[in-house]
Amino acid sequence: MSDNTPILELKNVDKSFGPIDVLHDISLKVRAGEVLCLLGDNGAGKSTLIKTLAGVHKPTRGTILMDGEPVEFSGPRDAQEKGISTVHQFGGTFPLMSIGRSFFVGVEPTRGWGPFKVYDRKTANEIAVKAVQDFGITRIDDGDRLVGGLSGGERQSLAIARAVHFGARVLILDEPTAALGVKQAAHVLRIVNEAKRRGLAVIFITHQVMHAMAVGDHFAVLIRGAIAADFRRGEKTREEITDLMAGGETMADLEAQIETYMQSHEGQPPPPAQ
Amino acid sequence: MNTRNSVLASSVPSGGESIKVTIGQFSRRPEAGSLLGLIAVFVFFALVGGKVFLSPAGYASWLNVAAEIGIVALPVGLLMIAGDMDLSIGAVIPAASLTVAIISGHYGLPEIVGISAGLGIGLLVGFFNGYLVNRTGVPSLIVTIGSMFGVMGLTLGLTVLIAGSTGVSLVPGPTIKAILGDFVGGMFQVTIFWWLLFVAAFFQLLHVSPVGNWIFALGGDKVSARNAGIPTERLTVALYMLSGFCAAFVGVSQVLVYQSAQVLAGQSFIFNSIMCVVIGGVLLTGGAGSVVGIVLGTLTFAIVNQGIYFTGIDPNLGSVIIGALLLVAVMMNDKFRLMAMSYATKKKK
Numbered sequence A: 001m002s003d004n005t006p007i008l009e010l011k012n013v014d015k016s017f018g019p020i021d022v023l024h025d026i027s028l029k030v031r032a033g034e035v036l037c038l039l040g041d042n043g044a045g046k047s048t049l050i051k052t053l054a055g056v057h058k059p060t061r062g063t064i065l066m067d068g069e070p071v072e073f074s075g076p077r078d079a080q081e082k083g084i085s086t087v088h089q090f091g092g093t094f095p096l097m098s099i100g101r102s103f104f105v106g107v108e109p110t111r112g113w114g115p116f117k118v119y120d121r122k123t124a125n126e127i128a129v130k131a132v133q134d135f136g137i138t139r140i141d142d143g144d145r146l147v148g149g150l151s152g153g154e155r156q157s158l159a160i161a162r163a164v165h166f167g168a169r170v171l172i173l174d175e176p177t178a179a180l181g182v183k184q185a186a187h188v189l190r191i192v193n194e195a196k197r198r199g200l201a202v203i204f205i206t207h208q209v210m211h212a213m214a215v216g217d218h219f220a221v222l223i224r225g226a227i228a229a230d231f232r233r234g235e236k237t238r239e240e241i242t243d244l245m246a247g248g249e250t251m252a253d254l255e256a257q258i259e260t261y262m263q264s265h266e267g268q269p270p271p272p273a274q
Numbered sequence B: 001m002n003t004r005n006s007v008l009a010s011s012v013p014s015g016g017e018s019i020k021v022t023i024g025q026f027s028r029r030p031e032a033g034s035l036l037g038l039i040a041v042f043v044f045f046a047l048v049g050g051k052v053f054l055s056p057a058g059y060a061s062w063l064n065v066a067a068e069i070g071i072v073a074l075p076v077g078l079l080m081i082a083g084d085m086d087l088s089i090g091a092v093i094p095a096a097s098l099t100v101a102i103i104s105g106h107y108g109l110p111e112i113v114g115i116s117a118g119l120g121i122g123l124l125v126g127f128f129n130g131y132l133v134n135r136t137g138v139p140s141l142i143v144t145i146g147s148m149f150g151v152m153g154l155t156l157g158l159t160v161l162i163a164g165s166t167g168v169s170l171v172p173g174p175t176i177k178a179i180l181g182d183f184v185g186g187m188f189q190v191t192i193f194w195w196l197l198f199v200a201a202f203f204q205l206l207h208v209s210p211v212g213n214w215i216f217a218l219g220g221d222k223v224s225a226r227n228a229g230i231p232t233e234r235l236t237v238a239l240y241m242l243s244g245f246c247a248a249f250v251g252v253s254q255v256l257v258y259q260s261a262q263v264l265a266g267q268s269f270i271f272n273s274i275m276c277v278v279i280g281g282v283l284l285t286g287g288a289g290s291v292v293g294i295v296l297g298t299l300t301f302a303i304v305n306q307g308i309y310f311t312g313i314d315p316n317l318g319s320v321i322i323g324a325l326l327l328v329a330v331m332m333n334d335k336f337r338l339m340a341m342s343y344a345t346k347k348k349k
């Protein structure tokens, strides 16, 4: 396998839910040691795209290739076993479970055999804590602590460390920085860089251009389910990317519109769109 | 919650320091509240109910009640931890009783046939519940209310059709009676010992085996659990079948104890089992709870339910006490959970 074969490739993938077409003709490539940033406004279809990659949805048309070979995922577990780990938006952690238990959900370490299998709490806690600390989150040192007691950034870090631990070759992160403060987001971005350094292919989804610019090697902008632009690091400026995401309407145009509105309405900003 | 395992599973504390840590840990667990409630209720009835309450007959009266509700409360609790309800148990209990009574009493077939059919009906209703919950996405509360009425109607209709009345009697043989329907020492139902067995099995399932983790995850966040590769649909069906089986078991043992089966015998179990579970610290919205808690809740409920007859108090006041306990329990559950979440463990060195 040449170094240049993408680990994961989408070829002309469409996805619809009954009559609702969500994705149109998506073609994308992800390579080892590279971060692909998937940008797009809310509702553009980012989550649907990565759920298709994660085995949650089946593509309506088109093919998914892994290491150049066509694959079909029978479910999330199948995708995971093939090396695709996903940290889904709004999920992946269980607030009322301990760090150790939530780290190993679905793949619990056990002792004993048959019906007398025993969940191995000690091993689970040790591995979970070590995996998170290896990513530089040293504040997590007790696997019995409840996930609900962690900060948002720590929870995301835990979820990412989990995905990497279970042999991910492709790491998919759906808006991991969306609900985080500046400092915590920086934390998560550092972890993304660390995963990339370890040779993983990372698909990083966000609608914050700054976060994408900080880690991305390769960018794809999704508008209403289609890829509107596909470019590499350094080929576009921050303003250009922001304009692309806004759907062609440049930010400068928008600002001018608001300015005109305020002038004609005694300095009142326009009401928010409904 | 999962920290509860730590106390049971961690090594024996060696010094005063670790004992303090253990007590500290315990006080943050929802069972702490349930245990306090149980002690309070016991002491109250021991003082007011006096000698009779503390006599073997007194113990037998509430242990017999606890055992029957307890066997149903265990799977109802597991379902609640997994984020689901099962009200159909109220119809499965009499359905199983009558199946045994009709097959082995009315038709005189071997008891083993009647009992197998009775338990089989529980498994079947459970499978049906789980399947519908998965397929329709309708809240399980509604699905199981529906199946409760369905099973109730079928039981009533078929019983009247076959036996010509709403009650059927059965005189069990000595072996089966000894195993499932006897009174030890003349007053303790063997059901109590069966309950202990069920408790051990459920403890193993929820807190020792890896499947327990799936149940917590399912109730914590169903979508995330599925995404993590847990077979959520099969797990849901299995839990409902377990619940159907346990309800049928109680139905079977009732007909062997009382030697007759009545169509409306299971209704009280619906709310009572839910109350035992909630008083035992299981979170109504799922994701947290424990077998020890469910057992404590069941004992508390049974003591109030029966203890009231040992006092001069109007028995209707017992319901008031149980209602109040339920409210306090739910409020305490929330408090304990917040404490457990906000707690960052100190270095254990």
Ligand SMILES: Nc1ncnc2c1ncn2[C@@H]1O[C@H](COP(=O)(O)OP(=O)(O)O)[C@@H](O)[C@H]1O
Residues within 6 Å of the ligand: A017, A020, A022, A040, A041, A042, A043, A044, A045, A046, A047, A048, A049
């Ligand atoms: N299971 C589904 N059934 C029908 N429509 C869906 C489903 N999942 C997503 N959609 C629709 O697809 C569109 C894209 O959603 P999503 O992928 O979540 O966007 P994003 O993550 O970019 O904000 C939305 O309009 C949403 O309503």
Ligand SMILES: [Mg+2]
Residues within 6 Å of the ligand: A046, A047, A048, A089, A174, A175
């Ligand atoms: Mg999304």
